[in-house]
Amino acid sequence: MPPETATPQERQSHLSQPLRPYTSRELFVRFWRSYLRPYLPLMLVAFFLMMIEGSTLGALSYMIEPLFDKVFASGGGASLIWVGTAILSLFLIRAVTSILGRWLMAQVNQTSAAAMQADLLRHLLTLDAGFFQTNPPGTLIERVQGDTFAAQGAANLVISGIGRDVVSLIGLFVVAVLIDPWWTAAALVGTPLLLLPALVLQRYIRRKTLHMREQSGLRATRLDEIFHGIQAVKLNRMEGYQTRRFQDVVARIVRAEVKSALGRATMPGLVDVVTGLGFFAVLMLGGREVAEGTRTTGEFMAFFTAMALTFQPIRRLSDLAGMWQVSAASLQRIFTLFDTVSESTRPAASLAMPGLGAPEIRFEDVTFAYPDRPVLNGLNFTAEAGKVTALVGSSGAGKSTVFQLISAMVEPQSGRILIGGVDVAGMTLVDQRGLLASVSQDAALFDESLRENLILGREGIGEAQLAKALADADVADFVAGLPVGLETPAGPRGSSLSGGQRQRIAIARALLIEAPVLLLDEATSALDTKTEAAVSAALARAQIGRTTLVIAHRLSTVKDADKIIVLDNGRVAEEGTHVALLAKGGLYARLHDLQLRE
Numbered sequence: 001m002p003p004e005t006a007t008p009q010e011r012q013s014h015l016s017q018p019l020r021p022y023t024s025r026e027l028f029v030r031f032w033r034s035y036l037r038p039y040l041p042l043m044l045v046a047f048f049l050m051m052i053e054g055s056t057l058g059a060l061s062y063m064i065e066p067l068f069d070k071v072f073a074s075g076g077g078a079s080l081i082w083v084g085t086a087i088l089s090l091f092l093i094r095a096v097t098s099i100l101g102r103w104l105m106a107q108v109n110q111t112s113a114a115a116m117q118a119d120l121l122r123h124l125l126t127l128d129a130g131f132f133q134t135n136p137p138g139t140l141i142e143r144v145q146g147d148t149f150a151a152q153g154a155a156n157l158v159i160s161g162i163g164r165d166v167v168s169l170i171g172l173f174v175v176a177v178l179i180d181p182w183w184t185a186a187a188l189v190g191t192p193l194l195l196l197p198a199l200v201l202q203r204y205i206r207r208k209t210l211h212m213r214e215q216s217g218l219r220a221t222r223l224d225e226i227f228h229g230i231q232a233v234k235l236n237r238m239e240g241y242q243t244r245r246f247q248d249v250v251a252r253i254v255r256a257e258v259k260s261a262l263g264r265a266t267m268p269g270l271v272d273v274v275t276g277l278g279f280f281a282v283l284m285l286g287g288r289e290v291a292e293g294t295r296t297t298g299e300f301m302a303f304f305t306a307m308a309l310t311f312q313p314i315r316r317l318s319d320l321a322g323m324w325q326v327s328a329a330s331l332q333r334i335f336t337l338f339d340t341v342s343e344s345t346r347p348a349a350s351l352a353m354p355g356l357g358a359p360e361i362r363f364e365d366v367t368f369a370y371p372d373r374p375v376l377n378g379l380n381f382t383a384e385a386g387k388v389t390a391l392v393g394s395s396g397a398g399k400s401t402v403f404q405l406i407s408a409m410v411e412p413q414s415g416r417i418l419i420g421g422v423d424v425a426g427m428t429l430v431d432q433r434g435l436l437a438s439v440s441q442d443a444a445l446f447d448e449s450l451r452e453n454l455i456l457g458r459e460g461i462g463e464a465q466l467a468k469a470l471a472d473a474d475v476a477d478f479v480a481g482l483p484v485g486l487e488t489p490a491g492p493r494g495s496s497l498s499g500g501q502r503q504r505i506a507i508a509r510a511l512l513i514e515a516p517v518l519l520l521d522e523a524t525s526a527l528d529t530k531t532e533a534a535v536s537a538a539l540a541r542a543q544i545g546r547t548t549l550v551i552a553h554r555l556s557t558v559k560d561a562d563k564i565i566v567l568d569n570g571r572v573a574e575e576g577t578h579v580a581l582l583a584k585g586g587l588y589a590r591l592h593d594l595q596l597r598e
Contacts, residue, residue: 058171
């Protein structure tokens with residue numbers, strides 16, 4: 001990206017995922033083994049059909065000689081029917097094989113691209129939270145969607161290039177050589193001139209295509225940010241600013257695509273020049289022999305037709321190199337993602353798991369730091385089994401990091417985290433997260449029905465269990481008033497529901513999970529007083545029989561907690577009940593007095 005047009009954030013987004021240097025051979029071999037080999041039978045049939053299609057050109061050029069020397073000659077009427085029938089049959093065969101071959105290759109392209117997309121998403125979902133902090137959603141969407149479809153043409157290029165165009169050229173050159181090998185050599189006189197430009201152009205096309213794909217990812221990120229932040233855009237009157245930023249990205253895409261297209265168009269253009277030189281040489285050499293009577297007109301026209309029919313296959317094959325570079329650029333980006341692995345050192349199977357019931361949660365000398373700052377500095381605390389423990393403190397004290405560690409979004413750099421007496425380092429990520437249910441300030445709802453948002457694809461949840469969760473979360477009443485009840489779409493990110501309704505859906509979802517640990521992250525901070533009272537009552541029911549950890553900025557929401565832990569600079573400053581901490585007159589009391597004054 002040109003530094004004069006890229007923002008620092010845009011440059012950083014590209015630096016976060018450097019591309020690995022694969023050769024074209026490595027890319028194709030890996031693509032073949034992973035996604036094309038399962039479709040080998042279909043590809044062989046398509047290859048055979050395209051070989052037949054390609055061979056018809058050689059046969060067609062061969063029929064030109066009897067057409068001129070027998071049919072058009074005096075008394076050649078007897079040959080008219082069989083020559084005409086043979087030419088018509090060739091065109092019919094060509095049409096049928098072309099349709100069937102392209103149909104089969106479309107199946108291979110679409111199914112292999114779909115398999116690659118599913119595999120890529122499955123792999124991305126195994127990566128650490130840190131990966132998603134440095135790779136924006138739009139960029140990843142472009143990798144999964146745009147790059148896979150850009151890469152899918154690789155199979156078609158090989159099958160059509162080898163099966164149809166190479167066979168066509170072989171057949172046509174066989175006919176040409178049979179007529180006159182010297183004419184054939186004259187037609188190929190300019191071919192060596194193509195070698196060096198072809199190598200230079202391939203590198204140029206790969207470079208420009210990679211740049212274009214990177215900018216396409218940035219474009220998707222821009223759109224994702226604009227549409228998800230549409231309210232902020234409108235309230236801050238940023239329409240013009242966001243449009244200009246988007247136009248800058250699109251302009252870079254256009255420049256890169258135009259330059260790539262120029263590189264791809266240059267090679268066929270050079271082929272035209274070389275072909276023109278060959279035609280001129282054949283005309284000078286063969287035309288004189290026909291004029292002298294040493295060659296017949298039919299021979300010359302058959303040769304000339306064979307050379308003319310090589311024009312399109314050669315152009316397509318020359319363009320194939322450029323098109324392969326386009327596919328290779330996308331494959332390089334895709335396989336770079338596949339080769340990005342999680343930094344987690346968790347075992348493949350859990351070594352031990354907590355017993356049944358609400359577990360105790362204990363942090364022992366836990367430290368954690370982000371690249372730019374330390375967060376937790378030897379943190380020690382215990383959340384007692386079956387009780388409510390609240391984490392409070394000023395911004396940056398480490399409350400959210402504690403939740404990220406408990407939910408295995410990040411890993412501690414030292415120390416231990418124990419759930420039910422079991423070190424989480426010996427659990428798989430899936431097993432650890434299976435112990436947790438969470439409700440956050442930003443209730444994450446999907447653009448699906450309310451039922452789907454509650455069940456989340458889990459099997460075995462009966463209607464009775466669902467009805468109980470809806471009642472306990474105070475959801476049943478408002479759902480009953482919706483036109484289609486639980487089948488009502490939640491809208492993008494739950495936009496068709498109010499804040500309180502979204503929170504209660506999230507609480508019902510947590511109840512259905514039936515996990516022994518409940519994490520509440522500012523679950524009522526964005527609600528009005530009346531809605532907060534309803535949601536708080538639902539949360540109280542959800543806490544029964546669970547170990548509950550609560551993050552809160554408003555201390556009034558955690559005054560009834562069994563224990564309040566006050567964090568400061570990544571350590572426990574003090575802990576106790578609401579009444580005890582106020583009486584102590586320490587940091588908690590000062591935070592409480594500050595919020596009362598506000």
